[in-house]
Amino acid sequence: MDKRALRGLRRAVGRHNALTEPADLLLYSYDSSTARGMPGAVVLPASTEEVAAVVKVCAQHGIPFVARGAGTNLSGGSAPIRGGVVIALSRMNRVLDLDLPNQRAVVEAGVVNLDLQNILAPHGLQFCPDPASQKASTIGGNVAENAGGPHCLKYGVTVNHVLGLTVVLPSGDIRRFGSKAEDAPGYDLVGLFVGSEGTFGVTTEMVLRLRPLPESTQIVVAFFDTLEAAGGAVSRIIAAGMVPAALEIMDKATIEAVEASFPSGLPTDVEAVLLIEVEGLEGALDGQAERCASICRELEARSAEIGRTPEERERLWSARRSAFGATARLSPAMLVTDATVPRTRLPEVLRQIQQIERKHGLRIAKIFHAGDGNLHSNILFDRDDPDGLRRAEAAATEIFHVAAGVEGTITGEHGVGAEKPRFMSLIYSREDIEAQRKVQRVFDPAGIANPGKVLPEPEAAAEGTA
Numbered sequence: 001m002d003k004r005a006l007r008g009l010r011r012a013v014g015r016h017n018a019l020t021e022p023a024d025l026l027l028y029s030y031d032s033s034t035a036r037g038m039p040g041a042v043v044l045p046a047s048t049e050e051v052a053a054v055v056k057v058c059a060q061h062g063i064p065f066v067a068r069g070a071g072t073n074l075s076g077g078s079a080p081i082r083g084g085v086v087i088a089l090s091r092m093n094r095v096l097d098l099d100l101p102n103q104r105a106v107v108e109a110g111v112v113n114l115d116l117q118n119i120l121a122p123h124g125l126q127f128c129p130d131p132a133s134q135k136a137s138t139i140g141g142n143v144a145e146n147a148g149g150p151h152c153l154k155y156g157v158t159v160n161h162v163l164g165l166t167v168v169l170p171s172g173d174i175r176r177f178g179s180k181a182e183d184a185p186g187y188d189l190v191g192l193f194v195g196s197e198g199t200f201g202v203t204t205e206m207v208l209r210l211r212p213l214p215e216s217t218q219i220v221v222a223f224f225d226t227l228e229a230a231g232g233a234v235s236r237i238i239a240a241g242m243v244p245a246a247l248e249i250m251d252k253a254t255i256e257a258v259e260a261s262f263p264s265g266l267p268t269d270v271e272a273v274l275l276i277e278v279e280g281l282e283g284a285l286d287g288q289a290e291r292c293a294s295i296c297r298e299l300e301a302r303s304a305e306i307g308r309t310p311e312e313r314e315r316l317w318s319a320r321r322s323a324f325g326a327t328a329r330l331s332p333a334m335l336v337t338d339a340t341v342p343r344t345r346l347p348e349v350l351r352q353i354q355q356i357e358r359k360h361g362l363r364i365a366k367i368f369h370a371g372d373g374n375l376h377s378n379i380l381f382d383r384d385d386p387d388g389l390r391r392a393e394a395a396a397t398e399i400f401h402v403a404a405g406v407e408g409t410i411t412g413e414h415g416v417g418a419e420k421p422r423f424m425s426l427i428y429s430r431e432d433i434e435a436q437r438k439v440q441r442v443f444d445p446a447g448i449a450n451p452g453k454v455l456p457e458p459e460a461a462a463e464g465t466a
């Protein structure tokens with residue numbers, strides 16, 4: 001890294017918070033995807049002003065920068081694939097304002113999702129987005145990825161719960177969009193920044209909408225002999241006019257992985273488990289839960305039971321939350337895709353994914369936010385097998401084509417990151433992609449904010465090879 005730039009970074013955050021030792025750089029060279037890239041420096045700012053000072057140095061020297069929360073993203077978003085400066089927001093972890101009467105919170109970007117939930121719960125409140133990574137992932141990362149989670153079926157994804165942002169633009173200027181009020185006048189720049197994956201600048205503070213915790217919840221657990229039947233039950237439940245808080249499916253490979261790592265009492269001889277959570281007023285729940293269970297039985301679920309105790313509910317949810325980690329232990333490497341399809345198309349898409357699995361001789365563990373049609377195909381492979389990554393990528397490519405072919409999309413919540421720009425052309429025309437690029441350039445004309453992410457290179461998009 002240029003010596004003058006490094007001096008500038010040290011001045012911005014203090015010598016101890018600007019890391020350049022090879023071991024430190026290595027730690028920030030990857031995230032939870034397969035993408036990698038070595039940064040020239042890592043900085044740990046403690047305030048919006050320090051972030052602005054860092055970004056100004058990057059702008060002056062034309063150095064790329066990558067904002068980083070907890071690095072849990074699954075698409076290469078926070079991997080510094082073009083080198084440059086990693087801006088790690090872990091020291092910016094304060095809740096700045098808890099406005100209980102108005103059900104608002106103002107937080108710094110590095111606040112961990114579950115830490116916020118734990119602060120809110122005693123007040124009977126929650127921040128609805130609940131990614132399964134919530135023990136580690138930050139609100140800044142959730143906002144940048146427009147994260148979803150099991151309960152986003154009922155409440156909507158992150159963008160529905162963010163009212164205001166403080167951002168540092170790629171020029172180093174600080175700007176504020178939105179406010180605590182419901183409907184900010186002018187253009188919806190909050191909506192534009194949410195999900196922009198760090199390519200418009202660094203978000204440092206956010207105004208969040210909170211909601212009351214439900215008075216009561218009930219969980220139904222159903223076991224099926226085919227994945228398709230479980231997928232069919234999801235469509236039928238929603239077609240019956242119910243909107244459960246969550247509808248989650250795990251397949252046999254995932255159940256086996258969970259039971260091997262975090263035994264939860266799930267049967268390993270079934271093909272799928274469907275978790276259905278309903279919530280609301282105490283008296284209304286029994287009827288709804290029973291209707292969901294009877295739809296599952298009509299679709300020949302081996303069993304469909306209502307979990308009666310909070311302990312049972314917690315046991316099932318912790319099985320679901322541990323599923324990614326457990327699956328990752330099945331093989332040396334895992335390529336995660338989160339293609340999303342209209343939920344009525346789930347059964348046929350599942351059939352096609354099973355064919356892809358057989359064709360490439362791979363094991364694909366499937367976990368999905370089924371209510372949203374958001375299908376996580378976790379492709380297991382061995383990096384040491386020279387053909388392993390190639391076959392995994394070939395299978396992922398085919399899965400994206402299948403999803404696009406049924407009017408689905410290449411990512412439901414994990415972002416495009418570094419792994420999926422080349423698949424954007426399955427969803428958008430060249431002109432559509434160029435329109436998006438023009439928006440990105442308004443904020444970042446020099447192309448230094450998380451370059452190489454989200455959009456394909458102009459030449460690739462122009463050739464239609466993206």
Ligand SMILES: Cc1cc2nc3c(=O)[nH]c(=O)nc-3n(C[C@H](O)[C@H](O)[C@H](O)COP(=O)(O)OP(=O)(O)OC[C@H]3O[C@@H](n4cnc5c(N)ncnc54)[C@H](O)[C@@H]3O)c2cc1C
Nearest residue numbers: 069070071072073077132133138140141142144148198203
């Ligand atoms: C086990 C597991 C389960 C998961 N479950 C879910 C799930 O249920 N739902 C879901 O949506 N995702 C899930 N994910 C993916 C991931 O946790 C989310 O994308 C999460 O929002 C990332 O947050 P993070 O703090 O780790 O951000 P990072 O991974 O550090 O960054 C993600 C992206 O956001 C950008 N970014 C981070 N902070 C900022 C900021 N302050 N300003 C601007 N840009 C920023 C980064 O540059 C990067 O592009 C899961 C991941 C794992 C490993």
